[in-house]
Amino acid sequence: MTTMLNWLTKRAELSPTQDAVVLKDGTTYSFEQLKNHAKHMAKYLMDLGVSQGDHVAVIAKNSYRFLITVHALNYVGAVSFLINTRLTNQEIDFQLKDGQVKYLLFDENLKQQISELDHQGIQLTNIHQCPLEVADISQVEDEINLNNKSHILYTSGTTGEPKGVQLTYNNHWWSANASLLNLGLYAYDRWLLSLPMFHVGGLSIVYRSVIYGIPIHLHETFDVEAIHHDLTERNVTIVSVVTVMLEQLLERLGEERYPDHFRCMLLGGGPAPKGLLEQAKEKAVPVYQSYGMTETASQFCTLDNANALTKIGSAGKPLFTNQLKIVHNETELPPHEVGEIVVKGPTVTMGYYKRDDENDKTLQNGWLKTGDLGYFDDEGFLYVVDRRKDLVISGGENVYPAEIESVLKSHPKVKDAGVVGQSDDKWGQVPVAFIVPKSSIDFVELEEFCSSQLAKYKVPKGWHKIDVLPRNASKKLLRHQLVKQLGE
Amino acid sequence: MTTMLNWLTKRAELSPTQDAVVLKDGTTYSFEQLKNHAKHMAKYLMDLGVSQGDHVAVIAKNSYRFLITVHALNYVGAVSFLINTRLTNQEIDFQLKDGQVKYLLFDENLKQQISELDHQGIQLTNIHQCPLEVADISQVEDEINLNNKSHILYTSGTTGEPKGVQLTYNNHWWSANASLLNLGLYAYDRWLLSLPMFHVGGLSIVYRSVIYGIPIHLHETFDVEAIHHDLTERNVTIVSVVTVMLEQLLERLGEERYPDHFRCMLLGGGPAPKGLLEQAKEKAVPVYQSYGMTETASQFCTLDNANALTKIGSAGKPLFTNQLKIVHNETELPPHEVGEIVVKGPTVTMGYYKRDDENDKTLQNGWLKTGDLGYFDDEGFLYVVDRRKDLVISGGENVYPAEIESVLKSHPKVKDAGVVGQSDDKWGQVPVAFIVPKSSIDFVELEEFCSSQLAKYKVPKGWHKIDVLPRNASKKLLRHQLVKQLGE
16 A cells, blocks of 8 residues: 555544544543544645745744644645754754755744754744635645655664664554554543654654544643643543653652553653552552664554563564564574664665765665664563663663763864763753863863853763773773773 | 464464353363364365465364364465355355365365255365374474465356355454454454354454454354354353344243344345334344445445444445545535445455456456445535345245246246345345246246255245336346335
């Protein structure tokens, strides 16, 4: 199958009056309303000149307008660049240029930041200025081609240079269906979305909602009180979280219990500490650990709740449509041997935008080399040992040491720099830096320097002076030795 | 996506110990056991010479062996012809020849019937003779190509000559996924299968079971007492039925109620009488009416329980992946106007086997002209007015008048013959014949003649003598005028 009806159009046909979105203040929109609003936005964008295949960036925090925009760009057939609002202007400028973006849609509240971007040759549009009624929306195309690109989402790599992961409608479609075959679908399901929609973890919920016909409880930020309220008072059945959110929610839960219909706390963004999972079990919170990445359009493996404690640290098994093998030197390894995680399936990206060399290296016959290390146990449960070797996951955000090192090394007083992750009670991990100075050096100055070029969560939270960095014969930095020096 | 792991292999990986099959006597097999048994059967067939792409017929009534055989043929990569056991030898011989069948697998109990077939050049195998252990099954292929043909299932047409509907793995895969998006999937689901697996309605449950990871309660026949027992005592949540089965189940239910977790009585095979639906509602039985056919790999539209009584007579809306339009003279009609039902979607057949002319006429740009008549109401609910104009549905079996007429007209004493459906309290409809005799005629003789060539359910249950049949200018039989004569 290559074409089908736009999912929101189809859902509005099937379930017009069903709740599609519930906002924090209780405002509710039906699928029929959501569809009409999205089509009005699409018409508005088409009138501005946006056409099928155009590269369009969106910079917005979670909101109903952002949600409409995501669907509107699908109606137009544009390729959407959903940009992390926490990035610095410099990081955003890189994406706009690298992605050959023609239009930039932005949230009212981010007006100031947008004005400071290098947006030459890019048409700017405030998504709050589009009227959501009156226009003739009959021309808006209702059929989608599943093979078309829907998004390019940037992720930094081990090389330090961000790359645009290309995702198609097919990737999203199969991600929604594969997740469904694992988690099931109950008539009364409601999925709480507080993860940012510019990350694939949040975006995937947008599509699940319309494909499954269930409401999103849309939160602008992670407000633990508001989320607790929705879980306990508003019949939410599923919520996607990262470790730091799980921790806060459990703390807020205290001696209370979630209602019986709450059935899934889907945990992404790196393995959770054992103590936390035990705490969840004590409180009867059904945690599902998962493994996934932008390149697989969100979760690829999930550990069901039944095995949450017997298989602590495991990310479960590959979802129904997915295949996974552990490889070393081109050879598939038996259980318990650690190798590179290599994945295949209909949710796997077609490749990075304009990175043919990288794609040739990482994508072969539909198999993607993730760069992550892991092993299977005897029963086929996956254990992820190391995320892309050096990846630091801080509060659910991916932090690539190489990217920070490259900024540090550009400072005139820095001779060499190494960055690793350090355990952190609140964020899971935070980046810390080891600096080989050229001359006397002030870490406050270095911190300010980083802040001017890197998103806040990437700025090192700890600083260490060192005479020489541990490197191997081919000068590759041995980050594990730095980790050891932290006493971890 | 063109390849994926064989669904049973994948399911056994994900849920090895989960119940896959529960038989009437309580015997239970897990997915791991079912997979191993199916692979042993596959190995046995491969050793007999059966290869990928071979045409293999199966003649069997529902049983665990038949179920294993269905999966085994998928492992081999053969194209399966699942043959209606109620057909006469003459009808089966037609399929074997038309379908260029090389192997015929049969059930022990049908040995006698098989020996009377014209099986020259066809290798016969008793499916009970295959050992289900010991062999080395490691060579059995685990990957399937979704575009490959899995089945050719025969259905008679308005022309009277049976045609083989070609179905692919893709058709089954999407059918399972589309149904899921409508009915949902609960962790405790159990689907009762008493429809014959040689019909697409039964076969589709075989695949749903492995794709969803839920058990089939496999019944050899429709035994109302045994089914009632499974629904009330064995936690079955879903059962597929045709009208005559629904009627008997409701009668057996009497003043009892099904347990709360019983959530879906999926009703196929023609619209149900209003009185019956009202009775179901009184007894709180959740009936879902549907519309589908072999050509769409089972249900294409389904009416959810919420609308079962407000939309009486409707078959609901096209499932999520499906599109449907009402057409007359190449033009799409507005609501409330009756036209031909034309369907598109990933469950639609690639066409009839070796019937290029028919395929050119009925399949255009992915749209299949069903020959059925219907209309939409204002809210997009489908009403099927007439199944393929003249189709008679008797106890869930399709009966094509043209096929019976062609047999009748071959009798030396018959000058002309017309067949139509008559309402029947037990079977919904039964075929009745109008005969223009050449000479004095004995209906008992004609009935015996039909019985020798047609399955029992196709033999007319009423006989009428007539001087001349009503035909239009181009000599097309006006069956509606015959129906009028029956006073319906």
